[in-house]
Amino acid sequence: MADSGHSPFRFTIHDPRFTMKVRTRTAPSPTGYLHVGNAWSAFFNWLLTRNQRGVFVLRVEDTDRSRSTEEFETSVLEDFKWLGIDWDEGPDVGGGYGPYRQTERMHLYRQYADELRTRRAAYHCYCTPEELDAERKQAEAAGGAYRYSGRCRDLSESQRAAFLAEGRVPTVRMRIDPGPPIVVDDLVQGRVEFGPEHLDDFIIVRSNGTPLYNFANVVDDHLMAITHIVRGSEHLNNTPRQLLIYQALGWTPPQVAHLPVILGTDRKKLSKRHGDTAVRDYRRAGYLPEALRNFFALMAWYPEEDREIYSMQELIQKFRIQDVNNVSPTFDVAKLTWMNGVYMRDLIARDPDRVVTLCQDVLNDAGLLDGRVTPETRTYIARVIDVLGDRIKIGRDILAYGDFFFTDGVTYEPDAVKKYFSRKDVAATLGQLRDRIARAGPFEAGAVETIVREMATDLGLQTGEIIHPVRVALTGKTAGPGLFELMALLGRDRVVQRLDSAIDWIRSATS
């Protein structure tokens, strides 16, 4: 390509970085809870870094002061930690390339913006937002794409003074001149070319002095010695702009990899419309970080054919950013939930205490724990989990299948009532059992089962004819854990009491 008179300007990554220590970053902006898309790209950055035994940096991009808050910064860092994505340098742990919060790096942006202007690669623009807005609207009305006219490019001293006298405060714009195509050698997307004629003189510093994303990003990535940038492909179009800044400053750009955008079930970029999009939502629902990680790993990447469950070590060891697909995946909650179930079953066997904590949080959120948690409470939760067994795929399932273990009364599901409370003799059957139970000996699963089966024999009933209505009476549901185990855990008093309530309920409903 060196022969064509306009040999493209290439930003390939040759030599140095392959011998340099890999340094990557995740750069969340604290304007909301951690989004699964950001968590996903952070995770791929992290995998790449741990695979290369590099350094992972967390940088807070809070230059948009109107939308950033401290609360969100805290929550984002927390969610990263919860996910098990840890960083070696960051606002909380420090490091040799700080500060790690953009609002604390203003002097650097100022310095390089000045440098850019000195090099005549950037200039002051005195146009007001209103003026620009009007031009943009006009261009749209004419059906064309808006591009800044460049009218402030070469202002004279007197024009400048006049604008200043009017009270205008300038922004800083990059000066984009015609030139060869800008080539991005992307580790995931492959080679992509951009013609500079499609770019206009974009703003890099606001009139209030704060830098914009494209500029702050370049300054920080360079100063922090970032070698690889893995980010969503909504940023691919920004890359040529950033490359131009690197070039203007005489810097070597990092290697880039643009991940496909995660889609919702309607094939549109994943957003709130599709339900839960914040890591926090999944955390609250009782998903496990290890399952979420495993699930993330399988979006746009498949380590091996015919396998989906991987340990963290395996993931780190197998990860190659070059093998990531550039096809947008759909966020499939059903598969995530299945995978969580796989991890949950394992966890219940290996570390039941963690499951107790998980369910405890869910129960607390649902207001079923009175706020006070004693060792007895935990033991009880552990027993419930034991009885529920592998029905628990996510923490919240303790509510779906076992809320009645934590409530005083029972709410009967309409379908359950229709199905099992409608026969005329149910009340009598429940009454029978109630009496047999009230005067029975030790109240444990085996004994209860014997009582029920004997009663069935005595009355000439199918066992199911007793079991099903009793289940509804005790739990309100048609589905759930084994009846005898459930009764044993509920205890004789509550069973008798719920049976009585059900009998009353049925009688008043039929009379």
Place this chain on the structure above:
RNA sequence: GCCCCCAUCGUCUAGCCUGGCCUAGGACAUCGGCCCUUCAAGCCGGAAGCGCGGGUUCGAAUCCCGCUGGGGGCACCA
């Protein structure tokens, strides 16, 4: 309107680079069965896909072109 990307079961994907081993493999979801007091889990089985049209070739899911479809981006947001 302009720029960029993508295209295998409903979904995540393997295969594509280095055409034949692909009557396209796995997983989730779904359907049927077994187990069973329900549900869940587990096991067994089924249905389900190379967007369309042209090439190239003895041979194309795999290579080329076009079309169609989908997505992302065009800010004093990130």
